[in-house]
Amino acid sequence: MTGEQKRIQSHFPQVLTGLLIWGVVAGLVGFTRGLPYMDEGAPGPRFMPILLAILLSILNVLYWMETFFFKPGERLSLPLPAELVRPAGFVLVGILMIFFWERLGVVATVLIASFLELKAIQGYSWGRSVWVGVVFSLTTWVLFQFILKVPLPAGPFEFLLFL
Numbered sequence: 023m024t025g026e027q028k029r030i031q032s033h034f035p036q037v038l039t040g041l042l043i044w045g046v047v048a049g050l051v052g053f054t055r056g057l058p059y060m061d062e063g064a065p066g067p068r069f070m071p072i073l074l075a076i077l078l079s080i081l082n083v084l085y086w087m088e089t090f091f092f093k094p095g096e097r098l099s100l101p102l103p104a105e106l107v108r109p110a111g112f113v114l115v116g117i118l119m120i121f122f123w124e125r126l127g128v129v130a131t132v133l134i135a136s137f138l139e140l141k142a143i144q145g146y147s148w149g150r151s152v153w154v155g156v157v158f159s160l161t162t163w164v165l166f167q168f169i170l171k172v173p174l175p176a177g178p179f180e181f182l183l184f185l
Contacts, residue, residue: 036089043082050075111143127177128166133159 050071057068115135122131136158141151166172 033089036086040082040086040089043078043085047075047078047082050078108143112139115139115143124175125177127180128174129159129163130177132162 054068054071057071058066059068059072060066115138118138119131119135122134126134133155136155137151140146140154141148146154163174166174
């Protein structure tokens, strides 16, 4: 095995991570290609995904520059499955939020998601997890309903819209 092959093999985790990020960038650009950038003089539905794709691209280039030029001797390995449990938990909570957003409404969804994150993933106490979940969900509701005047899905809590 040549020195260049060893160098590339030692950076396999970083290369794989960078390729996954490029896949996310391609997905953002591809899935939003039929949406307008601007809509009635304001940013349209494609504006934020494209902005996110540009920023992810810049960060990915910087990540690879750091990997290959600034830390040439450092060898990293792929994470063990046990090390992926917490990140997978965060992804699962995000997916659950997407699923329950319309069905349960924002107040209940944010309450459940924050409770799961704090209790199940972070390991906080029951009291703190419930208390913070209630504060997060009510703060979200007040912020959008009263301050920003943006209606959010209420689910079974439709009566809260009339307060």
